[in-house]
Every structure is written in C-alpha cells, then in structure tokens.
Amino acid sequence: MSNVRVKICGLSTETTLDAALDAGADLVGFVHFAKSPRHLSLEAAGRLAGRARGRAERVLLLVDPDDDLLAAAIEAVDPDLIQLHGRESPERVAFLRRHGGRPIMKALGIARAEDLAALAVWSDVADRLLLDAKPPPGAALPGGNGIAFDWDLLAQSRLPEHTMLSGGLDAANVAEALARTGLSAVDVSSGVEVRPGEKDPARIAAFVTAARRQPAMRRRG
Template identity: 70%
Template sequence: MPMPEIKICGLTTPGTLDAALAAGADWVGFVRFARSPRHVALEEARRLSAQAKGRAGRVVLLVDADDEAVAAAVEAIGPDLIQLHGRETPGRVAAIRAATGRPVMKALGIAGRDDLAAIAAYAGHADRLLLDAKAPPGAVLPGGNGVSFEWDILAGAALPADTMLSGGLAPGNVAEAIARTGLTAVDVSSGVESAPGVKDPDRIAAFVAAARGTTPR
C-alpha cells in the first residue's frame, strides 16, 4: 500500500502550521467559515499560505460560499486545492472549478450506506472527494465535530482514486481507519487539538507518525 497522504486542517497560527509541516503533512488546510473556531481572517490566511508555499499543498475550506467569497479566498490564499464542505450541488462544484481554475475537493457527509449514493453524482465534477462523518443533528459545523462513521460500509464501494477519509480520526485510530477502508488519504482537524480550534503540535506529530507507521519526528 502506498504511503498515505495526510491533511492537517484548521490551522490558525504560524507555530502550529510549522508543526504540521515539520511532521511531514502533505496538505495544510485553512478554514474560511466564520462560525468555526478554526476560521482565519483573509490577511492571516494569506500569511499562513505564504509560510506553507512550496512545503505542502495549501487548501482553503469554504462552506456554501458565494462567488465573491470564493474569489476573495482564492486571491488571498492562492490555494492548490479548494475544499467545499457545505451543501454545494454538483453544478456548483463544477462552476467554482471552472471560475477559479483550481482543483476542487467536495466533502460528502456519510452516516450510512445510503449516503454513498452521492459519490456518483459528484465524481464527475470534483477532482477529489472527501468522505466525512455527517454532522450530528443540531451541530453548528458541517465538519470538525470529532465524530466518525462506520468505516466498514465502504467495503465494496466504488470509490474514485484519491478519495480522502475524515471524521473522528485521531492518533489512536488513524492506522486502523486506513487498514479497514483501504483509503490512502486522511484528513484530521479536531483529533489533533487540545481544545476546539487549538492545534497541539505533539498530537499532530503523533497523528502523522501513526498514519505512516513511523515514530514522531
């Protein structure tokens, strides 16, 4: 099995971004969603993106953003990948991809096997898919809630290449998640935090090491 790709999402400070880069993250994510504890202002996102440039892929996470918000985020961050984590339709995904000229990853909320039907609808419009645990009833955030779905429902599913797994991942379970799903890309946010929105450098290092079957750098 190839070495898994690792995305650390919701980074908000230069120090924790450096921790993710030092640990060997392939992707670093910056959240543009005001209701999230991981939200970063455009100018701070611009600085963080510059810090990561050439060291890891840069991802901007957007939630049901309008055209103006998408354009502002792309201008400030210059992302290598746009992650859409709201209720964006396949048509909206295609439109953002065309307007920005950037690859797009669409997050799909998964709770049961029936939710996998959305994969076919989005596969032709998004460059990548991210399978995240569906937000619990009443949740404020569409992701980053620290919950997982039953990974075994993915057995036998036709998943596009480079599909990424998220939802409730942490240093203690990421190796099992990779083994049980066969997916070779994982995304973590709350699982490497000491408090909502507060990334922990030691947990970041432990997560990367666990995913790759190595020891922390």
C-alpha cells in the same frame, strides 16, 4: 515507505503550521467560516499559506461561498485547492471549479450506505472527495465535529480515486481506519487539538507518524 497522504486541517498559527510541515504533512488546511473555532480571516489564511508554499499543498476550506467570496479567497490566499464543505450542489461545484480555476475537494457527509450511492456524480465535478461523518441534527458546523462514521461502509465499496477519509480520526485509531477502509489519504482536525481550535504540535506529529506506520491496504477490485 508508506504511501498514505495526510492532511492537517484547521491550522491557525505559525507554530502549529510549522509542526505540520515539519512532521511531513502533505496537505495543510485553513478554514474561512465564521462559525468555526478554527476560522481565519482571508488575510491571516494568506499569510500562513505563503509560509507553506512549496512545502505542502495548501487547502482553503469554504462553506457555500458566493462568487465574490471565491474570487476574494483566491486572490488573498492563492490556495492550491479549494475545499467545499457546505451544501453545494454538483452543478455549483462544477461552476466554482471552472470559475475559480482551482482544483476542488468536495466534503460529503456519510452516515449510511445510501450516502455512498451518489459519489460517482460528485467525482465527475470535483477533483477529490473527502468523506466525513454527517453532522448530527442541529450541529453548527458541517464538519470538524470529532465524530466518526462506520468505516466498514467503505470496505466493500468502489470509491473514486483521490478519496480522503475524515471524521473522528486521531493517532490512536488512524491505522485501524486505513486498514478497514483501504483508503490511503486521511484528514484530521479536532483529533490533534487540546480544545476546539487549538492544535497541539505533539499530537500533530503523533498523528502523521501513526498514519504512516504501515502502508494502507490496497483496495481490492
């Protein structure tokens, strides 16, 4: 049986959430960021998170939250993990982890080999790392732009445990991405949409199936 873990991010309706859960997604993500087409109010995210309780890990995506927003988000959504997708410093991530009392997944933009140099610092303050394509100049969104970085950058790197791959993934390329990076966890959002913010149940199911078609390669030391 495949050991690949799959996260479907940016879910916004009961129908698409149920599709992700029925497909066997390990993690389901809800976005609270007003500029995103996948944005949910905390109340709406809380309703969906309650529906997923006990069936998958529930992840709430925030961008540079202040202390008050973090507290309100935890109270309203009760997420299993907080995903930070902004410009938070390692010190801020460590503080939010302590202050919120929830595990943190920190998203990091990757474009060049040099971007991997600081991963050890981040792994000291976050429970999981999410490697996404660095957004293009002037992009409104820090992630979810549907673009991939060069996966071969990761092939010879020693990555921290619990590292997840994101950026430009879909059912057609996820198996190749897993094989080329040696990772065993993937995150998809735009790759299972028919248009920005609108998930497709059939694409969700196809992505989970493709990701688990064969076990990811084990990383060589």
